[in-house]
Amino acid sequence: MKLFKLLLVLMLAGIIACQQKTEQKAEETTGQKDSVQLKALLSNYHDERLQFYPLEATFAGDNRYNDTLPNNISQQYLNKLEAFYSKYKNQLQELDRGQLSENEQMSYDILMWECDINLESFKYPTHLTPIDQFWSLHISMGQLASGAGAQPFKTVEDYNNWLKRLDDFTIWCDTAIANMKEGVKTGWVLPKSLTAKVIPQMADLDHGPVNEHLFYSPINLLPEEFSDEDKKQLTEKYQIVLEDKVIPTFKRLHDFLKNEYLPACRETAGAHALPNGEEYYAFRIKQYTTTTKSADEIFELGKSEVARLLSEMEKVKEQVGFEGDIMAFFEHVRARKELMPFTSPDQVITHFNEIHERMKPQLKELFDLVPKTPFEVRRTEAFREASASAEYNPGSLDGTRPGIFYVPIPDVSKYNLFSDESLFLHEAIPGHHYQISLQQENENLPEFRRTLWYSAYGEGWALYSESLGKELGLYTDPYQYFGMLSAEMHRAIRLVVDAGMHAKGWTREQAIQYSLENEAESKESITSEIERYMAMPGQALSYKMGQLKIIELRNKAEQALGDKFDIKEFHNKVLESGCVPLAVLEKKIDRWIAE
Template sequence: MIKRILTVVYLAVVFTACKNEVTTKEPEANVDVSAKFNKMLDNYYEEGLKLNPVQATFAGDNRFNDQFPNPLADETVAKVKAYYTTYKEMLDQFDDASLSASEKMSKAILKWECDINLEAFKFKKEYFPIDQMWSINLVAGQLASGASAQPFETVEDYNNWLKRLEGYLEWLTSAESKMKEGMQAGYVLPKSLITKVLPQLEALTVEDLDKHLFYTPVKNFPEGFSEEDKKQLTEAYTKMVSEKIVPAYKSLHKFMSAEYMEAGRASSGISDIPNGADLYKYQIKLYTTTNMTADEIHELGLSEVARISAAMEKIKNEVGYKGDLKSFFDYVRTKKELMPFKDPQEVIDNFNAIHNRMKPQIEKLFDVKPKTPFEVRRTEAFREKSASAEYNPGSLDGTRPGIFYTPIPDVTKYNTYSDESLFLHEAIPGHHYQISLTQESKDLPQFRKTLWYSGYGEGWALYSESLGKELGLYTDPYQYFGMLGAEMHRAVRLVVDTGLHAKGWTREQAIQYSLDNEAESEAGITSEIERYMANPGQALSYKIGQLKIRELRAKAEVALGDKFDIREFHNQVLETGCVPLALLEDKISTWIIASK
């Protein structure tokens, strides 16, 4: 449906770069080239971990757990620029004719990585180091809790975190400095976003150590620690939190609540800052991996909203509701039968029950499943009020599980109508299958195992929601309406994100459009709109990617007829990991030809 609109960045890449990644015997003359190329890829990955050691920790690589190079420091910025520039130049040394099909794809992906990251330096994104949802301070809070990727199993682990915090403290100081520079140059957050950041910072100014998030590891020493070790670490963490962490957060909170708040923007969209229109074009390319324009995406969104509205009308009539669709949204939002829980654990149990219901059907659609364990957890309290449901990947070696986090700020108001589609998206077969299978791959080079392209990754997760009936779910019309609601939510995003950042919409206009067209609560919609304000373009990736994958499946079904195997199609989509959408399209086209 959107084939003509979806003009992708990689149209210049030769068709053969995306052929099926199968192992073939290489000519002798190419063996040395192949070895050099793959060594270059390994070096790229290793050097990348040193530049971003927190990413290494999340991948389960613990060699750099004590490091936190300040990404706002001039020295770090110079190293990152040199890194991408050097590897972009290295790619020119390798002729496609000397590379295997898999290596050609790796070359195309690495070129994309270098280009898109170097282009980012044209903009002043460092002037927005903190927001309510996406920034480093929220990641640091997760790590500090002791329940995330940072290990707290040995004395060395505890000391590593103390060392890492020294680097983090430098970042906190730099963040305040960069925001002050941004104020002078016209780069400030909207006031509504600053308002949401303040309670997150304030929660970490508490002086009662027993209530401080960063003190949590001291309250959970593993068995086997000696009394001497416990005493030494308790003293060190007490000093770190009381004398450094709390003062740093107090300083930042004071600055953002007063001076920065006063300077905050009344406008909502990114186009209102210097060079904002060009920044939004970049953000669209970054997150969708396409060259679509804001106008094209806006029109596509309006079309999808109309299509999904018609499907919603059918469900409304099926359950016997007599009012209009907008009033039906309110009816679903407030229906007491859809808010049955009194204890947060019941929400977790419900997601696990959904998983159990679909297990008998999963093998009909997937013959390759991840080995990495999986868990459902409640979102941590310190960020729960501003968080959306999300998936945190397991470690590369599978020892740390993939985790589906769901916020439950008020369990008595938790509405279950979209739980089935949410589980399919965030968990299985959505992000957990896609990310875990990539990380477990024996064929992909290391650098591709931790890549993330939102157009592909979020597109796959939204596509996964449409598999519910095939997996034995959506037997309840309200759950199917939940799926339609989730898809509508992503279609609305195309309209409101482009409205905010390219068409001059206000926050309030975007909230009202969402209220008029979807069944999310007003509080939930407000958080969503503010999320789009904080990270322009990211919300576009879901629908763009989903439509591309659905288009490719339909194309394969028509072309292959009885030869079409849904399990093999899913293998083809998943086996290469995250890729720009043009490379995925070429790969599926080549597979269709080969399958005939």
């Protein structure tokens, strides 16, 4: 009897073990199936998405779509784009996230965020304000038309691709005029001061002579190896397109903006004045900070950061022996002749390259992930220099086109270098150039994540990079350290003035005055910045929100790991996954600390 019971127990154990193995195999099969499906989904998403955003492909060095420019402000395009994001959200929801690996779960979460935030954006008729002075298609096209940007001009096909893209651009411009007319009817219009800045940009491009026009630049760069016949044909084509299409298009835009649109624009500065403006600004906060913070929370955080940084600035003022108040010190920094030593724009470019050379030995102490993509400092193109900020343009995915740090130098005699070290750390190395190039070069990421951009992460990393100056052997001059404090103050002020204008009814002039009272930038520079925030509600919040999160995560890791903390490894962990929403980054660092 005992033997029978023993055999029965063994039989039952065998059956249970067999069932468990079967279930485990079934789970593994399900997990493998979900993994395979996700990989295919991500690949399809990336390829299909580029057809909606072909300029992104061009900037990434993917030349498949260089001859197209979708009319992305037409209702037909917007309907297709909404269907695109709905389709991929539905496909994602069919997968079991729990069966995916850690990296796959991150891709799942990022794509779900992309679908959700884009689907939410369709509530707001931003296509009715398609043109502004800072970040608009006519500016991107001007950069590409220079022949020195991302659009290649190496083959005859390249030259013909650009002509096709110009045809699409003229269609886009006519749609822009129609949309702005609709915006006038519904109250969805730009502030007057922004339109006033766009009009001169159009005036620069609305006339000949053709051979002196910015969009004629590629003809001045015709490769020597082209045949005489090709050169002749291309020259004639470009002359005809400029005379018959491009110049008349800019003339129509200029006349419409000046005579019809400007008088209909609003006097208010903030998004709150738009139809459904409060809800729209809350959405923009979520979009740009990847958080659920309210405008009130951000406004108060900004004021506390401004107060903290002012106290740090007072210490520098005492260090250099300046006896006036902080406002007088700001004016002293703005006007100090020793901080404006340049007589030619080339000297400014050389100065930035010297900063790079000075910090190279220390970079290897903080980073062991270094991009292969080359890097250059260039002066901003003349047509947009007057209203441009310093900026970084990424290199191509294959590294053949360098990352470019553009520096506007509209008047070299007034160029003040007091914040140049922090500016280089932010826009160039180890800021945007390291972060974006490493992301683009990382073949372990799915394609759609290699060119993904979240302002809170990307700008947050760049602002965090400014805080590394002393560790990199910079900020030995108190004025350069003050420049770093000023740059951080500039971003703290953004929290106050952006939320102030877009949620609390502040005027443009109130925002300018608040900035003048708390930072050393010139009034011209501050005015340009405030108008940038007016054009892009919420974007200016992303810098400080992202920086504070990365600093918080570094402090948490240092406290938790003690002697085991490795700054290079921390930077690896932050950078290796590319741009991610801040909540996704925090989960990743928490897992690293726990492991």
